Amino acid sequence: MTPRTWTDRQCPVARTLDLVGDRWVLLIIRDAFDGLTRFSEFQRSLGIAKNILADRLRLLVENGILRRVDTGADSRAHYRLTPRGEDLFTVIVGLRQWGERNAFEADEEHSVLILEQTGEPLPNIDPVRADGGRIVARDTHVQKV
Amino acid sequence: MTPRTWTDRQCPVARTLDLVGDRWVLLIIRDAFDGLTRFSEFQRSLGIAKNILADRLRLLVENGILRRVDTGADSRAHYRLTPRGEDLFTVIVGLRQWGERNAFEADEEHSVLILEQTGEPLPNIDPVRADGGRIVARDTHVQKV
DNA sequence: GGATTCTGGTTGCATATTGCAACCGAACGG
DNA sequence: CCGTTCGGTTGCAATATGCAACCAGAATCC
Numbered sequence: 001m002t003p004r005t006w007t008d009r010q011c012p013v014a015r016t017l018d019l020v021g022d023r024w025v026l027l028i029i030r031d032a033f034d035g036l037t038r039f040s041e042f043q044r045s046l047g048i049a050k051n052i053l054a055d056r057l058r059l060l061v062e063n064g065i066l067r068r069v070d071t072g073a074d075s076r077a078h079y080r081l082t083p084r085g086e087d088l089f090t091v092i093v094g095l096r097q098w099g100e101r102n103a104f105e106a107d108e109e110h111s112v113l114i115l116e117q118t119g120e121p122l123p124n125i126d127p128v129r130a131d132g133g134r135i136v137a138r139d140t141h142v143q144k145v
Numbered sequence: 146m147t148p149r150t151w152t153d154r155q156c157p158v159a160r161t162l163d164l165v166g167d168r169w170v171l172l173i174i175r176d177a178f179d180g181l182t183r184f185s186e187f188q189r190s191l192g193i194a195k196n197i198l199a200d201r202l203r204l205l206v207e208n209g210i211l212r213r214v215d216t217g218a219d220s221r222a223h224y225r226l227t228p229r230g231e232d233l234f235t236v237i238v239g240l241r242q243w244g245e246r247n248a249f250e251a252d253e254e255h256s257v258l259i260l261e262q263t264g265e266p267l268p269n270i271d272p273v274r275a276d277g278g279r280i281v282a283r284d285t286h287v288q289k290v
Numbered sequence: 291g292g293a294t295t296c297t298g299g300t301t302g303c304a305t306a307t308t309g310c311a312a313c314c315g316a317a318c319g320g
Numbered sequence: 321c322c323g324t325t326c327g328g329t330t331g332c333a334a335t336a337t338g339c340a341a342c343c344a345g346a347a348t349c350c
Binding site for chain 2: 336337338339346347
């Protein structure tokens with residue numbers, strides 16, 4: 001899971017970006033959350049060059065974010081999210097909701113993430129205090145180790 | 146704010162990545178949240194090549210995520226987050242918390258994001274239902290427009 | 291106030307990464 | 321069987337990145 005050298009040993013943001021901080025990687029993970037598992041499905045969905053896709057899938061498997069599943073019935077490759085990969089759900093939702101708020105004009109349509117139980121769009125996620133108040137950047141600071 | 150062509154017109158995740166889906170860009174934004182504002186501060190903090198930093202700062206200003214501030218007292222450039230940039234706080238926190246959970250060994254130290262009012266680390270952020278239950282990817286699906 | 295340093299870049303060139311198209315063997319489909 | 325799809329690999333061209341040198345204007349030193 002560990003790159004030979006981290007960009008910044010102490011910073012969790014930098015470490016995360018060393019593992020998944022690449023446009024294609026994050027779009028592959030988005031597609032994996034949408035249920036895509038096959039090499040060709042990712043390739044068609046993203047329009048990514050095949051050598052780059054092969055490289056990124058290999059890296060994601062090496063880093064424990066996807067696992068390669070070879071079933072008996074179908075010997076071709078499937079790629080599925082590991083628990084560590086599933087844990088990126090919050091990040092993908094954060095990117096999606098920021099885009100919804102900041103990258104579309106008011107009259108533009110976009111795809112929506114729906115919660116099955118209610119049929120409604122997911123509520124916005126935000127850092128909140130124990131009392132429910134929203135936390136903004138000004139309320140925080142990074143404590144270096 | 147709009148790239149000439151979006152990777153995927155309908156998907157908010159793809160649009161967000163078109164604007165900030167670059168390792169350096171996200172690290173610049175992280176540093177901006179930590180209070181850095183000067184070209185030389187970003188350059189020293191990140192060890193990024195100066196031409197690349199100049200390019201990324203220009204793009205971030207064009208995309209309305211940073212604004213260039215020239216004060217009378219100090220005519221040198223300062224770069225500060227716009228409201229749209231501040232709104233990325235949730236994304237940066239999500240990346241940070243995923244890294245804390247998944248990119249460090251149990252005995253490894255890392256920097257910590259502290260909430261001023263309590264002096265304690267920020268609680269984890271996650272998508273939650275109205276009843277407070279955590280939402281996982283399986284509970285959701287993307288509705289295409 | 292003159293010299294020196296710092297800042298915020300730009301430019302040119304070498305190197306690394308990406309994209310594209312062709313190719314390939316194994317597996318499937320009819 | 322014969323053609324097609326799948327999951328790649330390979331070689332080459334185009335693009336992006338990194339590095340070092342350079343530069344003008346502002347600030348600092350003395």
